Amino acid sequence: MSTQTFHLPDVGEGLTEAEIVQWRVAPGDTVEVNDVLVEIETAKSLVELPSPFSGTVGELLAPEGETVTVGAPIITIAGGAAEPDAAAGLSAHGEPAAPAEDEGEGAVLVGYGTGGAVASRRSARPAERTAAVKASVGVVAKPPVRKLARDLGVELAQVTPSGPAGEVTRDDVVAHAEQASVFRNLATPAAPVERERTIPVSGMAPVPPASAASLPGREETIPVKGVRKATASGMVRSAYTAPHVTVWTDVDATRTMELVKRLKASPDFADIKVSPLLIMARAVIWACRRTPTVNAAWIDNEDGSAEIHVRNYVNLGIAAATPRGLLVPNIKDAQDLSLRELAAALEKLTLTAREGRTSPADQQGGTITITNIGVFGMDAGTPIINPGESGIVAMGTIRQKPWVVEGEVRPRFVTTVSGSFDHRVIDGDGMSRFIADVASILEEPALLLD
Template identity: 55%
Template sequence: MVREFKMPDVGEGLTEAEILKWYVQPGDTVTDGQVVCEVETAKAAVELPIPFDGVVGELKFPEGTTVDVGQVIISVNVAGEEPVAAAPAAAPVEEEAPTGRQPVLVGYGVAESSTKRRARKDAAPAANGTAAPPVVEQRPLAKPPVRKLAKDLGVDLATVIPSSPDGIITREDVHAAVAPAPAAPEVPVQAPAPAPVAAPPAAASYDAVRETRIPVKGVRKATAQAMVASKFTAPHVTEFVTVDVTRTMKLVEELKADKDMAGLRVNPLLMVAKALLVAIKRNPEVNAAWDEGADGKAEIVQKHYVNLGIAAATPRGLIVPNIKDAHAKTLPELAGALGELVATAREGKTSPAAMQGGTVTITNVGVFGIDTGTPILNPGESAILAMGAIKLQPWVHKGKVKPRHVTTLALSFDHRLVDGELGSKVLADVAAVLERPKRLLTWN
């Protein structure tokens, strides 16, 4: 028989994904769990394994096609399976416990005959005493930025009527749900003569030889939406400090020769990450998030853990995976996690889960030779630290001008929950650790 594999929702609330690459072709034999294609969602590139054995029959879409979640993307001829005939409508069917293994993968669901969603517990019984069919809870279709907008505006997506034919709720639909209803126009005694209708403007044209138009989609589209939402939702404040990191650079060289750090990624970014974690430990109020609340009562959510985000530039755009529970890691553990995070991002293998739940972020613009910047907050976080280039500069040290390794740090924070005093303390503590890294022994 022929079994069909549908595009799964590989991340919470995603509605579409682009097929980047097929790893199989019609006629190839596939096994349960084998990766058949790579897709790019609004969060990351993800490899999709198929949940059954068989021979590839047809690839439904070519590479580069954006496919909606739930659409069939590949068919497989499965040997030794026969289609199950439907039972007569009048005959009652008794449920039997499954005797074989059902292939179930995270985000894929189970076989077509299984219940897709959890039924309501308060389903009323039918008149003949048998259980009535369960009421299926349908989750409104909307992309993550639209869900965030609805939450900020206090709009229940279940009450919003989508305007698009595919049933996906847009930002315009959410705004329309909160806009006041227009007043009924008064009927004039005599209708005025209709005004002449202006001709629609001509479609914009461009020089195809001298210009290139690139569709905005995938990671870049999601990043753009998130940055706009963050910039115009959270009031940003950025502070700067220039610091002598000569001692830190010497420590980096010493750690590279340390046998306990053998094979690990040891660089200035590691030391900045450790310094930020120490600063957060000394000023825990900065590790928080602002929650408007569905009822309009805003709350500050204090995080007692640090998921440290590291901004990474990839061919598909900027992504921010994070190191889970970075606050609890030793320096070697932090170095190992940082090295793995960077390597995975460069290979384009970062999972959606690795980019969720971040609390604070570091962006290293210094690798591009940039002195500093004014970074935009990652949505849902309260602070982001920009690390500038480390350069040898003339610096007054012990009363004399000497060449020293100097860098500039910039800390952007959400002024709703981080005031100037708190932000200044955090940035000053980071600078103090980098200036005298021995403070790690007493402050950590």
């Protein structure tokens, strides 16, 4: 009986290592080609690895939680063979070979043949996919929810699901963890209160210093890996390579708020979420046309020379706080989208990021980024530029404040727009002009309506 060894592949993003998050199979299980074997976490996304072989699972060569390098063996499968298309993309011992041209639909993992097989898996009916998930893992839950459960020490099988398809949601996990904490506190007897203390006449008894071991919970060690590791590396590289300069201005965003209210009531936007971020995004795209250098990149060549690449398109990045950490997916060619199309793209980007389904491709090729720190109640900030870009814009919270209008103090919706820029690429006048242009659109957004 032949045994095939499956090695960790590069999933198409220059991967060097990945963490084994959750095995979907166990030794002795029977698998077919394209059955999901394992869920891995790379520096940018959670990825499910389908099997290139059919047969019986032999040994799991890497435990959950371990970080392994590309090419390392992770599982053995005995008694079967690879599907012809899948085998064509693997070397004799199961290592990923060079990627073939993508002749099918959608993205294809390196070493898994053409897109045909992947497309067929995607075309499976939702009920069938749900049944498969239930059969293989016991409960239905998305990868970020499973990670949250592990972090909180929650057993998913004990959580009551509330999702529309019977899946466990993030709120279910949090509620279960909070309830468990309350029960633990109630079950723990209170320490007796010391009503009296006797002090020796000879003097105060020495009190030994508390040791770290006697005070559990004072510190927690968090391994730096995955998204956090990639974010840290990128931010350090950006902060100590590009000379950052930050400028900001306060803006009367009352008319932006009025426009958002009208768009929410419009039938054209009935099925799309509309927020001030939409107007901010449109303003940034417009301002990039007037000051193209903010949408540029500084390139160091191997011969010691340097170039500035000015992009005549806008791949608009949106910094997104997710259960896995900070991600910056981007909307490709955002300058070509109508206001409604831009709103739909923003909504899809946000939902995908929160669910942990942002693909590596969606995080590559950004040209300028918006970070909406206002959702956290922050007024302003000095954000660090995303590597490979020259500018990042921060939008603060929008609050009613006293504002002078035509000589009178009136309550207006006010926000602060700030931006950090690479001073190698952009001079002070360009930075100021760009932020002033963004502010002018927030003050009078009707100028940019389709």
